[in-house]
Amino acid sequence: MTDYDVIIAGAGTGGSTTAYAIAKKGYSVLLLDRKEKDKIGDKTCGDALGSHHVKEAQELIGLPEIPDDIVEYVVNGIDLIAPDREHRLRMQGPTTTGMSFNRLKMGQWFLGLAEKAGAEVMASTRAKKLLIKDGKVSGLRIMDSEGNDRDLTARIVVDATGATGMLRRQLPESSPIERVINKDDMMVAWRDIYETPEYDFETPDILEIFWNQEETLGGYTWVFPQGRNRVNVGAGVMTIKNHRRPQDIMKEFVEPNWDFYKTKLVRLDSSGGVAPIRRPIDTMVDDNFMLVGDAACQVNPIHGGGIGSSILGGALAGLTACKVLETNDTSIGSLWEYNPRYMEMYGSKQASLDVFRWFLLNVTNDDIDFAFRKQIIKASDLLDTSMTGKMKIGTGEKFKRLVSGIGNVPLLRRVQKIAHLMEDIREVYAQYPSSPDGLSDWQEKLWPIYDQAKKI
Numbered sequence: 001m002t003d004y005d006v007i008i009a010g011a012g013t014g015g016s017t018t019a020y021a022i023a024k025k026g027y028s029v030l031l032l033d034r035k036e037k038d039k040i041g042d043k044t045c046g047d048a049l050g051s052h053h054v055k056e057a058q059e060l061i062g063l064p065e066i067p068d069d070i071v072e073y074v075v076n077g078i079d080l081i082a083p084d085r086e087h088r089l090r091m092q093g094p095t096t097t098g099m100s101f102n103r104l105k106m107g108q109w110f111l112g113l114a115e116k117a118g119a120e121v122m123a124s125t126r127a128k129k130l131l132i133k134d135g136k137v138s139g140l141r142i143m144d145s146e147g148n149d150r151d152l153t154a155r156i157v158v159d160a161t162g163a164t165g166m167l168r169r170q171l172p173e174s175s176p177i178e179r180v181i182n183k184d185d186m187m188v189a190w191r192d193i194y195e196t197p198e199y200d201f202e203t204p205d206i207l208e209i210f211w212n213q214e215e216t217l218g219g220y221t222w223v224f225p226q227g228r229n230r231v232n233v234g235a236g237v238m239t240i241k242n243h244r245r246p247q248d249i250m251k252e253f254v255e256p257n258w259d260f261y262k263t264k265l266v267r268l269d270s271s272g273g274v275a276p277i278r279r280p281i282d283t284m285v286d287d288n289f290m291l292v293g294d295a296a297c298q299v300n301p302i303h304g305g306g307i308g309s310s311i312l313g314g315a316l317a318g319l320t321a322c323k324v325l326e327t328n329d330t331s332i333g334s335l336w337e338y339n340p341r342y343m344e345m346y347g348s349k350q351a352s353l354d355v356f357r358w359f360l361l362n363v364t365n366d367d368i369d370f371a372f373r374k375q376i377i378k379a380s381d382l383l384d385t386s387m388t389g390k391m392k393i394g395t396g397e398k399f400k401r402l403v404s405g406i407g408n409v410p411l412l413r414r415v416q417k418i419a420h421l422m423e424d425i426r427e428v429y430a431q432y433p434s435s436p437d438g439l440s441d442w443q444e445k446l447w448p449i450y451d452q453a454k455k456i
């Protein structure tokens, strides 16, 4: 007999969604977080979420509608802006409509859902050590709000501790789960929220993403209005060797170049954060153990959005956990089905965009300006890529037309090659193994694609 059916470390959107899905089926769930209860949900973020993610979770686990008082402003599209800042692509479609929201209220709402569904919430409680018995996860050592250590057992432990993946890192070496994430698969960012009483954002329903390879290599600057007189602004970069500090980018590049900085500003919040920006962890389960959200690298590698995918991950992990708890077999083989379900719904797209991320590292501002100017990629194509991970440009007649009409053949050829590699990796994901036995053979097929993408 264990203390709980499931212990979930981390009560962000990923952990809370998992807890909600499992607790509502009547299983005993402990959801713990190191933050004080009324601070859970407060985190460095762009505060933007696509509505399609919410709809998906409604269908999967009956997530209720997001209440209106959490939403700061409705989002109707995203502008991608070239380094020259003269050319932009407006993406408007099912994946780019959504909301800009109050982060703390959103987090509190998810926590409340889990609690109302029956999860026991322990705040100000730190997950300290993964307990292992006979080589398998058996529970968790926690430090409670009084500073006392306690060992708790569970049939399943879920790591939803966010980008640190602090339980994942403690798995035994024999685990098929990667414990450490490469630095160059992480992004680091700085974000400020201001009221701008003297500056009106003209299109507060459109989020703006600015590319500039010289300033924000492997990342971008975002300007996300939260109404006419409020903005969430930040800059993030990939943590490759010698990357710039995001605070320096804000000071030296963003502040001098955006007009609203020339007006009176009321700073509401400033902070830094990190997120993984790669394909999901290849297996997000082991015996009695699951990963959800940032801890499982369930983040879009191009725009760094991970709230929606952590909700999806939480919903799918929760559904699998309920099924497995019923059969009384919580081995990796039983928990496995969470992997292919997530890979099919989102992981394959993440992998494809991850390949594209490596390509983007090797393009210049001139290349991007050219691509925008000549409309090599149209907004509708990009929208399609963001929805499906498929890039349309790379094949057939259309490419021939581009070569003859536009020029810059070397760049076009490189774009064509990367489009093929994105297609290749999606094919590999279509063959994601149906049991743990096939994992290492499957992984062997992934790595050569990355090797090629890094060289284009």
Ligand SMILES: Cc1cc2nc3c(=O)[nH]c(=O)nc-3n(C[C@H](O)[C@H](O)[C@H](O)COP(=O)(O)OP(=O)(O)OC[C@H]3O[C@@H](n4cnc5c(N)ncnc54)[C@H](O)[C@@H]3O)c2cc1C
Pocket (backbone or CB within 6 Å): 009, 010, 011, 012, 013, 014, 015, 032, 033, 034, 035, 040, 041, 043, 044, 045, 046, 047, 048, 049, 125, 126, 127, 128, 160, 161, 162, 163, 164, 166, 189, 190, 191, 234, 236, 272, 273, 274, 275, 292, 293, 294, 295, 299, 304, 305, 306, 307, 308, 310
């Ligand atoms: C600068 C920045 C901007 C972003 N902007 C957006 C955006 O606009 N839209 C979007 O969709 N995504 C955005 N993201 C990504 C998004 O914030 C994450 O992907 C998402 O919050 C992941 O949810 P999660 O539940 O996995 O992790 P988190 O929300 O990080 O939750 C993890 C929880 O675990 C707790 N925890 C950690 N360690 C322990 C421990 N040892 N014991 C107990 N509890 C612990 C933490 O206190 C935290 O509450 C952004 C990320 C960054 C860094």
